[in-house]
Amino acid sequence: MKSFFILTDLEGPSGVDSFTQTRPGDGYPERVEAAKKLLAREVNACIEGIRSVYPEARVDVWDGHGPGGLVAEDVIGGRYLREGKPYKQLDGFDALLFVGQHAMAGTFNAPLNHTYSSKTIAYYKLNGVFIGEFGARALIAGVQGVPTVFLSGDDKAALEARMFVPEIETAVVKQGQGIEAAIHLDGEEACRIVREGAARAVRRTADIAPFTGISAPYVLEIGYLEPPQKDMQGPGIEWINDRTVRIRRDDIRDFPL
Ligand SMILES: [Zn+2]
Numbered sequence: 001m002k003s004f005f006i007l008t009d010l011e012g013p014s015g016v017d018s019f020t021q022t023r024p025g026d027g028y029p030e031r032v033e034a035a036k037k038l039l040a041r042e043v044n045a046c047i048e049g050i051r052s053v054y055p056e057a058r059v060d061v062w063d064g065h066g067p068g069g070l071v072a073e074d075v076i077g078g079r080y081l082r083e084g085k086p087y088k089q090l091d092g093f094d095a096l097l098f099v100g101q102h103a104m105a106g107t108f109n110a111p112l113n114h115t116y117s118s119k120t121i122a123y124y125k126l127n128g129v130f131i132g133e134f135g136a137r138a139l140i141a142g143v144q145g146v147p148t149v150f151l152s153g154d155d156k157a158a159l160e161a162r163m164f165v166p167e168i169e170t171a172v173v174k175q176g177q178g179i180e181a182a183i184h185l186d187g188e189e190a191c192r193i194v195r196e197g198a199a200r201a202v203r204r205t206a207d208i209a210p211f212t213g214i215s216a217p218y219v220l221e222i223g224y225l226e227p228p229q230k231d232m233q234g235p236g237i238e239w240i241n242d243r244t245v246r247i248r249r250d251d252i253r254d255f256p257l
Contacts, residue, residue: 010069011112012100012153014190040074049198104132110156142211150201
């Protein structure tokens with residue numbers, strides 16, 4: 001039986017281009033609840049695409065948005081996961097797919113771009129390479145032998161994905177025009193391209209190599225927008241200045257990525 005893991009985020013679906021739609025604390029919780037519906041329909045389109053090729057597949061769906069980006073009951077045909085970082089244990093999975101992904105912090109005209117925290121992080125560099133959530137998690141999957149075969153999100157997120165995984169299938173559901181601006185595909189059209197892209201992707205799983213292009217040992221440099229509380233201390237952790245830290249680890253899964 002085929003098994004697929006879908007990693008989701010709330011910034012990337014069609015119809016989402018304002019942080020008020022992704023941050024419940026910004027004062028518009030009803031906008032966040034509406035955005036969760038936009039993500040769910042694209043997640044379900046992805047599951048439909050997978051099932052159009054492998055009707056019996058196991059499909060796990062991890063809600064990767066910090067404060068929550070999906071309502072469990074809205075996910076149809078997949079197992080909703082929320083706790084922990086289950087993509088660090090992909091034994092038995094055939095491929096990883098991203099739905100609703102945004103570009104890394106600092107990307108020009110990329111809607112809602114950020115790296116892990118939209119409020120505190122300027123950049124991440126891994127062994128000298130700028131990375132965001134896509135690159136980091138594609139690498140985590142890659143070292144486990146699992147290829148990353150699909151991404152849906154904005155056009156800049158898709159370009160970023162192809163930088164790391166040139167053969168990846170992508171579905172561009174909006175064109176970024178600024179940090180909080182995009183031209184969106186109509187919802188049905190977005191779901192159609194997600195469904196068709198996911199189907200193509202899972203058919204091509206065997207042709208897409210796991211991403212392992214950044215090799216151990218690893219140095220992760222984190223640049224903060226403002227000096228953080230320097231509570232991160234310990235073996236392999238070195239503060240370069242008051243807003244830059246370098247962390248050394250042998251296993252990519254030992255980082256908070
Ligand atoms: Zn994110």
